[in-house]
Amino acid sequence: MRPLYLLREAMNNLRVNRGNVLIGIVTTAFTLVCFGVFLLLYLNLKNVSGTLQSDIEVIVYLDPGASEQVVSLVQKRLKTEPAAVTLTFVSKEQALRDFSEQFPEESLLLEGMDANPLPASVVVNLSPRFLDTESLSAFAERVKQLPGVTHVAYSQDWVDTLTLMVSYFELGAVVIGMILAMATVTIIANTIRLSLYTRKEEIEILRLIGATGVFIAIPYVIEGTILGALGGGLSLALLKGVFEFLRLELNASGWFAGVEHILPIFPRQVSFLLVMTGMLLGCGSSVLSVFGLMKARS
Amino acid sequence: MIQLFHVSKVYDRCVALHDVSFRIDQGECVILTGPSGAGKTTLLKVIFGAETPDSGQILVQNRNVARIRGGAIPYLRRTMGIVLQNFQLLPQKSVYDNVVLPLIIQGVKRREARQRVMDVLKAVGMEHKQKIRTGVLSAGEQQRICIARAIVNSPILLLADEPTGNLDADLTMEIVELFRRIHAEGTTILLATHNRQVVEQMNGRVVHLQEGRVESDKEATR
Numbered sequence: 001m002r003p004l005y006l007l008r009e010a011m012n013n014l015r016v017n018r019g020n021v022l023i024g025i026v027t028t029a030f031t032l033v034c035f036g037v038f039l040l041l042y043l044n045l046k047n048v049s050g051t052l053q054s055d056i057e058v059i060v061y062l063d064p065g066a067s068e069q070v071v072s073l074v075q076k077r078l079k080t081e082p083a084a085v086t087l088t089f090v091s092k093e094q095a096l097r098d099f100s101e102q103f104p105e106e107s108l109l110l111e112g113m114d115a116n117p118l119p120a121s122v123v124v125n126l127s128p129r130f131l132d133t134e135s136l137s138a139f140a141e142r143v144k145q146l147p148g149v150t151h152v153a154y155s156q157d158w159v160d161t162l163t164l165m166v167s168y169f170e171l172g173a174v175v176i177g178m179i180l181a182m183a184t185v186t187i188i189a190n191t192i193r194l195s196l197y198t199r200k201e202e203i204e205i206l207r208l209i210g211a212t213g214v215f216i217a218i219p220y221v222i223e224g225t226i227l228g229a230l231g232g233g234l235s236l237a238l239l240k241g242v243f244e245f246l247r248l249e250l251n252a253s254g255w256f257a258g259v260e261h262i263l264p265i266f267p268r269q270v271s272f273l274l275v276m277t278g279m280l281l282g283c284g285s286s287v288l289s290v291f292g293l294m295k296a297r298s
Numbered sequence: 299m300i301q302l303f304h305v306s307k308v309y310d311r312c313v314a315l316h317d318v319s320f321r322i323d324q325g326e327c328v329i330l331t332g333p334s335g336a337g338k339t340t341l342l343k344v345i346f347g348a349e350t351p352d353s354g355q356i357l358v359q360n361r362n363v364a365r366i367r368g369g370a371i372p373y374l375r376r377t378m379g380i381v382l383q384n385f386q387l388l389p390q391k392s393v394y395d396n397v398v399l400p401l402i403i404q405g406v407k408r409r410e411a412r413q414r415v416m417d418v419l420k421a422v423g424m425e426h427k428q429k430i431r432t433g434v435l436s437a438g439e440q441q442r443i444c445i446a447r448a449i450v451n452s453p454i455l456l457l458a459d460e461p462t463g464n465l466d467a468d469l470t471m472e473i474v475e476l477f478r479r480i481h482a483e484g485t486t487i488l489l490a491t492h493n494r495q496v497v498e499q500m501n502g503r504v505v506h507l508q509e510g511r512v513e514s515d516k517e518a519t520r
Contacts, residue, residue: 005402205386209400209447210376212369 006215010222017195021227024191028184028231028278029238035180036239036274042169043267049162056131058124060143061151064092066120070148075122077146083130083139088123092116119150133160181281184231188285192224196290217290221283228282232275239274299324299455299486300345305354305364307340307510314340315351316510322488324454327481327502327518330490336507338490342459345488346380347371359454376404378455379448379485383463385440389433393424393443396432400451418446422476438469445476449485456480458489462496474499 014021060078062071071089078084090098095118096110110117130139140152196203206216300322307315315337322328330338343349344356347363356363359377366374387396394415401411419425422442427435432443441461448456458477462470474496481487481502491497497504506514 002402002405002408201386202388205388206399206403207372208375208380208382208386209403210372210374211403212372215372215403 006218007222009219010226013195013199013219013223014226017191017198017223020191020194021223024188024227025230025234027187028228028282029234031180031184031187032232032235032274032278033238035177035277036235036270038173038176039270039273040239040243042166042173043270045169046166049166056126056136056154058126058136058140058143058152058154060122060124060149061153062120062122063148063150064119066148071120074146074148078122078124078143081124081139081142083126083135084124085127086125088125090121090123092118092120095119095121133163181277184228184278184281185285185288188224188227188231188282189289191227192220192286192289195220195223213291217287220290221286224286224289225279225283228278228280228285229275230278231282232278235278236271236274240271299326299359300488301355301357302341303355303357305341305344305351305356307337307344307349307351313510315344318354318507318510318512320505320512320515322486324486325484327477327487327500328489329497329500329502329504330488330507331492331497331504332507332513333492335509337510338492338507339459340510341507342457342488342490346378346457347374372403376400376451377453378457379445379451379453381441381444381448381456381458381461383460385437385444385464387432387440387443387447390431392429392431393419393435394428396443397447397450400447404451406451414450415446418450421449421479422446437464438472441465441469441473442476445473445480449480453485455486455488458487458491460491460493461489462491462493467495470495471499 060074062074066074075087075089078087093116096116099106099110099118124143126136126139130136136154140154143149143152203216302321303319305315305318306313318337318341330341332338340349344351345358345363347366351364354364358374361374363374388399397415397418398411401414406414416425416428419428422445424439424442424446427439432440435443441464445461448458456477461477462473465473470493477487477489477500487502489496489500489502502518504514504516504518505512506516
């Protein structure tokens with residue numbers, strides 16, 4: 001078998017069938033753009049969620065009457081926790097200074113009081129492996145049981161909502177991805193079928209002179225793969241164009257001031273994934289249509 | 299070479315072949331005659347695996363074509379050359395590209411393929427038109443190209459179905475002469491025709507079909 005001959009035949013198929021091929025490329029591109037938009041939304045949200053989650057701290061408030069020995073014991077126990085990465089002890093005095101710095105107007109309220117009402121605390125930074133809802137609440141429950149601990153605080157609602165949103169997006173990506181993949185397969189398979197019907201006589205001649213089904217099918221599979229890759233490439237160009245345009249517009253309007261580092265991203269993997277998805281869908285759908293037809297003719 | 303045992307084929311209650319049995323030895327030239335609808339084309343089709351007989355067995359080089367699986371048919375066809383009445387050429391491709399196809403399919407190396415194509419084009423007197431698209435050739439030239447394509451892989455058996463059906467008397471004689479030369483070089487030929495002139499000039503064994511049955515089987519006269 002000669003690979004160059006088969007490739008030349010595939011290119012010839014694309015040339016002869018160029019009207020249908022062009023329609024196939026454009027429709028594939030638009031379908032993949034829809035998929036790409038959803039993928040970008042999902043990846044950006046996951047990125048934001050990851051960034052915010054990594055900032056989550058657990059604050060362990062200590063009993064104001066706890067002795068130094070108890071405080072030391074709490075810190076020791078916290079150090080043994082596999083989830084805890086760093087511990088920062090915040091004394092009552094430090095807590096008051098921090099409060100005054102962060103809320104200078106409200107600090108006047110504390111000045112009239114005889115004693116410092118703010119409790120000492122230990123700020124715990126957790127390992128990324130323990131930032132999911134279950135691990136966080138389990139950690140908080142364990143710490144709450146320690147003697148000298150009055151309260152454990154972390155932003156659970158925020159974490160829960162974000163985790164839920166990401167999981168919904170994951171599910172949505174799978175469902176929408178499947179629907180769009182089916183649409184793309186149908187479009188490319190029909191283009192290949194038209195190509196096959198156009199060259200029906202040629203296929204009959206090839207069969208007459210001893211060509212195997214695989215030999216006849218390969219140029220059409222190459223044609224479908226090229227069509228899918230071109231569709232993927234066009235969708236990437238469209239998506240990247242619109243994305244850059246929007247980013248410039250939004251940056252100019254100042255909407256994302258301060259959060260550019262987390263929003264929005266266009267990872268290289270998306271570019272690769274779009275072209276690869278196009279290629280795989282093109283290859284798969286042409287294999288389906290070619291072998292379906294071969295079977296019907298034999 | 300070819301043995302048929304009680305081969306029958308029916309299309310929608312219409313009998314195409316009925317209990318056909320005969321044998322063709324290596325190097326023989328057999329002319330299949332009979333009126334239109336006698337079963338000549340069907341008989342050729344069951345031999346090259348385009349149709350499956352309803353009953354009977356067909357041995358081609360000791361392979362039972364009646365029971366051959368679909369995937370083996372291309373390999374069976376590579377051992378034979380097939381020439382049909384309606385030429386079956388790729389009109390957009392050149393003479394060379396049409397003739398070289400069976401060799402590409404069989405994976406013959408480019409240089410060897412080129413040599414073999416040039417040899418057969420010379421044999422059919424078409425070497426000077428190798429770069430011309432087959433779509434612009436005359437009927438006689440197209441049939442020569444078909445014959446060149448059929449013999450380029452040196453088949454042991456050449457099947458031809460009404461190869462002169464679309465040609466005038468002069469061109470018919472040219473094609474007959476070509477077949478005679480191919481036969482003289484040792485290729486077994488099974489040629490279906492209802493043209494008396496072809497039957498006489500080919501001077502081979504004549505198997506006459508009538509309504510799907512073998513009515514007579516006469517050896518060559520000379």
